Amino acid sequence: xxxLVRYLKNYKKESIIGPLFKLLExxxxxxxxxxxxxxxxxxxxxxxxPYILKMCAIMVAFGLLGLCCxxxxxxxxxxxxxxxxxxxxxxxxxxxxxxxxxxLDKIGTSTxxxxxxxxxxxxxxxxxLVLRLFLRSPFIVVGAVxxxxxxxxxxxxxxxxxxxxxxxxxxGIMLLSIPIYRKVQGRLDKVMLMTRxxxxxxxxxxxFSRQEDEMRDFEQESGGLMKIQMxxxxxxxxxxxxxxxxxxxxxxxxxWAGGRTVDMGGITQGELxxxxxxxxxxLLALIALANLxxxxxxxxxxxxxxxAVFAQKADMKEGSGAVTGTGTxxxxxxxxxxxxVSFAYKGNKESLTDINFKAMPGETIGIIGGTGSGKxxxxxxxxRFYDAAxxxxxxxxxxxxxxxxxQLRKKVxxxxxxxxxxxxxxxxxxxxxxxxxxxxxxxxxxxxxxxxDFVDSKQEGLDTKVSQGGKNFSGGQKQRLTIARxxxxxxxxxxxxxxxxxxxxxxxxxxxxxxxxxxxGMTVFIVSQRAASIKNADRILVLDDGRQxxxxxxxxxxxxxxxxxxxxxxxxxxxxxxx
Ligand SMILES: Nc1ncnc2c1ncn2[C@@H]1O[C@H](COP(=O)(O)OP(=O)(O)OP(=O)(O)O)[C@@H](O)[C@H]1O
Numbered sequence: 001x002x003x004l005v006r007y008l009k010n011y012k013k014e015s016i017i018g019p020l021f022k023l024l025e026x027x028x029x030x031x032x033x034x035x036x037x038x039x040x041x042x043x044x045x046x047x048x049x050p051y052i053l054k055m056c057a058i059m060v061a062f063g064l065l066g067l068c069c070x071x072x073x074x075x076x077x078x079x080x081x082x083x084x085x086x087x088x089x090x091x092x093x094x095x096x097x098x099x100x101x102x103x104l105d106k107i108g109t110s111t112x113x114x115x116x117x118x119x120x121x122x123x124x125x126x127x128x129l130v131l132r133l134f135l136r137s138p139f140i141v142v143g144a145v146x147x148x149x150x151x152x153x154x155x156x157x158x159x160x161x162x163x164x165x166x167x168x169x170x171x172g173i174m175l176l177s178i179p180i181y182r183k184v185q186g187r188l189d190k191v192m193l194m195t196r197x198x199x200x201x202x203x204x205x206x207x208f209s210r211q212e213d214e215m216r217d218f219e220q221e222s223g224g225l226m227k228i229q230m231x232x233x234x235x236x237x238x239x240x241x242x243x244x245x246x247x248x249x250x251x252x253x254x255x256w257a258g259g260r261t262v263d264m265g266g267i268t269q270g271e272l273x274x275x276x277x278x279x280x281x282x283l284l285a286l287i288a289l290a291n292l293x294x295x296x297x298x299x300x301x302x303x304x305x306x307x308a309v310f311a312q313k314a315d316m317k318e319g320s321g322a323v324t325g326t327g328t329x330x331x332x333x334x335x336x337x338x339x340x341v342s343f344a345y346k347g348n349k350e351s352l353t354d355i356n357f358k359a360m361p362g363e364t365i366g367i368i369g370g371t372g373s374g375k376x377x378x379x380x381x382x383x384r385f386y387d388a389a390x391x392x393x394x395x396x397x398x399x400x401x402x403x404x405x406x407q408l409r410k411k412v413x414x415x416x417x418x419x420x421x422x423x424x425x426x427x428x429x430x431x432x433x434x435x436x437x438x439x440x441x442x443x444x445x446x447x448x449x450x451x452x453d454f455v456d457s458k459q460e461g462l463d464t465k466v467s468q469g470g471k472n473f474s475g476g477q478k479q480r481l482t483i484a485r486x487x488x489x490x491x492x493x494x495x496x497x498x499x500x501x502x503x504x505x506x507x508x509x510x511x512x513x514x515x516x517x518x519x520x521g522m523t524v525f526i527v528s529q530r531a532a533s534i535k536n537a538d539r540i541l542v543l544d545d546g547r548q549x550x551x552x553x554x555x556x557x558x559x560x561x562x563x564x565x566x567x568x569x570x571x572x573x574x575x576x577x578x579x
Contacts, residue, residue: 001296001303003310004123007084007091014080015131021073022136028066030143033277035059037270077131085124092116092309100316101385102346107312110193115309118188119302126299133292140285144278151271155258162250163282169242170290173235174297180232181301187225194218200469239290247283251276316387319402333397334358335493335523336382341391343377351377352546354391359539361492364516364524366534368567369543375527376417378543379495382525383412395493413491415499419478421470426455427462429470429481433488441488448514449484450507451477475502483511487519495525500533508533531568540564 008015035055043052096104096112104112141163148156198205198214205214258272267275336359343352352374359365367375380386381393384400393400400408413433421429430442437445442462446452454477458464470478479502486494494515500508512533515524528534535554542550542557542564550561557564 001123001126001300003307004084004088004303007087008080008127010087011080011083014076014083018073018075018077018080018131019135021069021076022132023139025066025069025073026136026139026143028062028069029140029281030147032059032062033147033274033281035062036277037268037274040270040273041268042270073132077128080131081124081128084127085120088123088306089116089120092120092306095310099312099314100387101380102315103312106346107309108193110196111189112309113196114185114189114192115302115305119185119305122302123299123306126296126302129292129295130299133288137285137289137292141282141289144282144285148275148278151275152258152261152267155254155261155267155275158250158253158257159279159282162246162279163286166243166246166282166286169246170239170286170293173239173242173290174293176235177232177294178297178301180228180235181298182304183228184225184232185301185305187221187228191218191221191225194221236294239294240287243283243287243290247279251279254279316384317401318405319400319408321404321407322402332360334394335361335363335396336525337394337397338378338381339392339394341381341388341393343381343386343389345386350389350546352381355541355548356391357539357541357548357551359523359525361523362521363539364526364537366537366540367525367527367543368529368531368534368540368564369549370545370567371529372545373543374546375543376497377546378541379414379497379525379527382493382495383409383414410489411492412495413486413489413493414495415479415482415486415497417497417499417501419470419475419482419499419502421466421473421478421481423468424466425460425463426458426466426481429466430462430485430488433485434490437488442484444518445484445488446480448487448511448518449480450503450511450514451480451484454480476504476507479503480511490519491522493523493525494519495527497527498529500528501530505532512536531571535568542567 035058039052039055042048043055093116096116099107145156145159145163148159194214194217198218205211254275255272258267258275261267262269262272338355338357341352341355342350344350355374355378357365367378369375377386381388382395382400384393384403384405387401395403395408395411422432427439427442430445431437433445434441439462443452446455455461455464466472470481473481479499483496483499486496500511503511508530509532512526515522526534526537534540537554539551539553540557541548542561544563549563550557552561558568
């Protein structure tokens with residue numbers, strides 16, 4: 001938790017004023033038993049009604065002043081805690097966005113969502129309570145003990161025994177519950193993961209009639225979470241009965257010993273009442289402290305999980321942006337070059353081995369291969385979603401590692417396999433590719449992406465609302481909108497990762513024709529499982545189990561690449577293959 005204190009640096013004033021006002025409130029609270037003692041010893045003994053009324057008025061005034069201080073403290077503590085949460089959330093969001101795919105694959109999306117939401121909320125609640133109580137509760141305990149000593153030293157010794165005994169009980173319960181709270185958050189992650197997978201794949205779940213299995217798995221997982229929460233709840237529930245037993249035992253002791261002292265004239269009845277009052281104050285303060293400790297324990301468990309995300313440093317270092325690639329006189333620099341590249345996902349065997357090819361400016365490169373052969377992995381190395389383990393990937397003669405991410409990703413327009421749209425309008429989604437794009441530029445992109453007709457057919461055109469995940473569009477429409485989004489920024493390199501798979505053959509053909517006709521100079525990579533989609537490319541890269549099985553034109557590969565020939569013959573007739 002200490003590591004996160006830096007997020008309070010912009011709220012220093014609030015973090016000081018909050019606890020100070022709580023201390024002030026505590027002072028008024030500590031004075032009240034003395035006023036009560038005076039009411040008993042002077043007012044009641046002498047039947048002095050005006051005195052009693054005066055003292056009652058003083059007590060109400062203390063109460064009101066205490067309330068004002070308490071409200072002020074709550075306000076400042078809440079402001080500081082909310083600011084803490086907001087800055088932490090912002091920083092974590094930025095940090096997660098700076099992580100590479102490798103780290104994101106490793107941590108997992110669902111746990112990141114839990115850490116960004118539930119864990120940060122928990123830490124925020126911890127800060128709020130700490131600011132309000134971390135000074136106040138100990139102050140009341142120490143203050144009440146001191147006040148007891150000013151009344152009677154012998155009776156106050158009971159307080160000196162009481163406080164450590166209570167502290168041991170509270171500390172013991174805290175020690176038992178901390179590790180369990182960590183487990184609770186871990187379990188919560190799993191429930192989140194299941195919920196997320198189930199809800200995002202709800203159509204598939206229903207199509208396969210898996211609802212009952214999913215419900216059973218979910219019940220098992222959330223049942224596990226409930227069990228562990230019950231366990232920690234039972235341990236925490238011991239706190240109140242145990243502390244009340246101890247305190248009530250101490251009250252009995254004070255009444256017994258105090259009664260005798262009153263009889264002997266050592267203290268007055270009012271002072272005895274004040275001692276009992278101080279004891280209740282100690283109990284309430286210690287219970288508040290226990291709640292604080294429990295909330296703080298949960299907050300610390302969450303802080304560990306938050307810090308673990310911050311400790312996850314990005315493996316990839318952003319380049320300096322000093323672009324070095326230059327062509328030798330008279331020789332054109334390849335737009336993209338793979339120089340004997342190998343790559344393995346963390347903890348897995350190599351997914352690419354010795355890939356070596358060049359794509360010249362304006363060329364269209366088709367990439368084909370069986371499923372899992374490494375097609376997406378190859379193209380993921382160009383915008384540097386991952387770094388090659390061996391060899392180098394160069395864009396315009398410069399290693400991709402030397403570009404800043406912004407420089408590189410400005411050059412590359414990528415249409416991923418899964419068409420992802422965001423809530424907003426069609427226009428807003430397309431502008432992701434170029435924030436300052438004019439309607440004319442958007443229309444041009446829509447024309448190339450074969451999306452103009454269906455966008456025009458919508459009543460609101462470019463202002464048509466896109467619902468979460470683009471659910472109000474068909475698969476093919478979503479694909480075309482994502483293609484338009486990549487095209488609008490006029491990237492130098494366009495990558496279509498199986499992004500026309502949901503289009504019918506005629507639309508797919510028109511799309512490729514439009515890209516060829518209207519994107520002069522753009523280097524295009526078309527990844528596809530369909531031979532028909534890539535056979536007219538300038539050159540085709542054939543992948544087989546992560547290896548480069550062939551590179552050349554359709555005709556050359558038919559001649560000399562067995563894998564390619566087999567793919568073509570399995571999909572096209574002899575005539576289509578030769579055409
Ligand atoms: N994030 C990942 N973590 C670990 N392994 C991965 C990851 N992504 C892909 N792989 C593995 O790398 C290999 C190549 O996967 P890739 O997605 O590049 O294949 P692909 O040719 O694009 O397949 P498809 O046509 O089915 O999309 C596969 O064996 C796959 O299991």
